[in-house]
Amino acid sequence: MNTPITGSHKPRLAADALHSLDLKCALVGAGVRYPQEVYDAVADWARLEPPSNPYACNCLILPGEVAVHLHANENSRFALGLQNGKPMLFEEGTPVADVTFPAATNYYQQKTTAGHPFGSIAVLEGRSTLAFFYLWSCDYVKTRETCSFCFQVKAEMAGYDLPSPSYAEVAEIIRWAIENVGVQEVQLTGGTLFGSQTECRRYAELLRTIDQIVGLDKIKSELYCYITAARNPHDVDQIFEAGADRVGHDLHVWNPELHARFAPGHARHVTRAGQLRALEHIAGKFGPNKAFSAFVAGLEPLEDMLAGAEWLASRGIVPAFSVWMPTPGSVTVDSKPPGTDYYRQARREFARLYKTYNLNPPGTSAGSHVSLCRDIYRNMNAILAQ
Numbered sequence: 001m002n003t004p005i006t007g008s009h010k011p012r013l014a015a016d017a018l019h020s021l022d023l024k025c026a027l028v029g030a031g032v033r034y035p036q037e038v039y040d041a042v043a044d045w046a047r048l049e050p051p052s053n054p055y056a057c058n059c060l061i062l063p064g065e066v067a068v069h070l071h072a073n074e075n076s077r078f079a080l081g082l083q084n085g086k087p088m089l090f091e092e093g094t095p096v097a098d099v100t101f102p103a104a105t106n107y108y109q110q111k112t113t114a115g116h117p118f119g120s121i122a123v124l125e126g127r128s129t130l131a132f133f134y135l136w137s138c139d140y141v142k143t144r145e146t147c148s149f150c151f152q153v154k155a156e157m158a159g160y161d162l163p164s165p166s167y168a169e170v171a172e173i174i175r176w177a178i179e180n181v182g183v184q185e186v187q188l189t190g191g192t193l194f195g196s197q198t199e200c201r202r203y204a205e206l207l208r209t210i211d212q213i214v215g216l217d218k219i220k221s222e223l224y225c226y227i228t229a230a231r232n233p234h235d236v237d238q239i240f241e242a243g244a245d246r247v248g249h250d251l252h253v254w255n256p257e258l259h260a261r262f263a264p265g266h267a268r269h270v271t272r273a274g275q276l277r278a279l280e281h282i283a284g285k286f287g288p289n290k291a292f293s294a295f296v297a298g299l300e301p302l303e304d305m306l307a308g309a310e311w312l313a314s315r316g317i318v319p320a321f322s323v324w325m326p327t328p329g330s331v332t333v334d335s336k337p338p339g340t341d342y343y344r345q346a347r348r349e350f351a352r353l354y355k356t357y358n359l360n361p362p363g364t365s366a367g368s369h370v371s372l373c374r375d376i377y378r379n380m381n382a383i384l385a386q
């Protein structure tokens, strides 16, 4: 993916969301050089951690309200810089897009009443998304069957002490973030437990606690839960009854062989058929747009991912995809991330599916740092006209 994505396709400086979508895919994959002078110039007003903190969940926002994870990489062909004192994105020295950042907040200085830093439990994404990670541990660590692209278990295996927060702590963080950051969207992600019944029960109890302490109606956009597909698909019903807007069972990869290679725990314990059955159960019982499932773009040939997306969409299940960020230590790190053409074709097909099947993916504008589903939905007509 070394061909510049500007050049003849678009004006030199990105002014539209479609060019920003090209840049988002390229930036998540390739990263960006992030010098201290950019941080110094914006630190008064922007939510941005300094380059000295390599674990920060930093975000930049491109024209068209496209949020992108700031994956710092000193060897990238992209660089953040300043032009006339304003932040700008450069590709091989050429300015390609104006850049802005979410508003400054002291969220990362907060601790729960139990003493856990907010940032060790949940991160802010984009302008108004609060994403919880790893609410409980992943049992696949014990059997060495973790997914090869997973950041969370890598952190655990590297010895990072990620707390398992209490339900009250989760609610406390949500309340603070709504009142002080204007959070509108809440994403909950557990680990994976061998006892899928336990996972469903935990989520239902967590949602009831959030409702008591915060009020689910205070979450203006939506709250959704990523959860391992239950062996008995009906177990998930209690999560909807407790107030979840949607549930995600991520397939990650559609191709059965590659699914088993990249997500061995899922393939063996949940099984691909079990995941599909659980997704169909939600769509059948709770209606279209209530279940969603994400792929990691680039782990399989495009036609395989698109076949999976069509299978889901035709059943009222929202397909989504994230840009793949190769990470050190990953079995996928030697593979090359896909190029711009892969992502352009993927976004066009996902836009067609959203329109054809009347699907509405989760998220807010300038929200997720790596998922493209909401960006595609917001620009659906422009993508289809391209």
Ligand code: SF4
Pocket: 138, 139, 140, 145, 146, 147, 150, 151, 152, 153, 190, 191, 192, 265
């Ligand atoms: S199931 Fe896979 S993606 Fe989920 S926490 Fe475990 S290793 Fe990570």
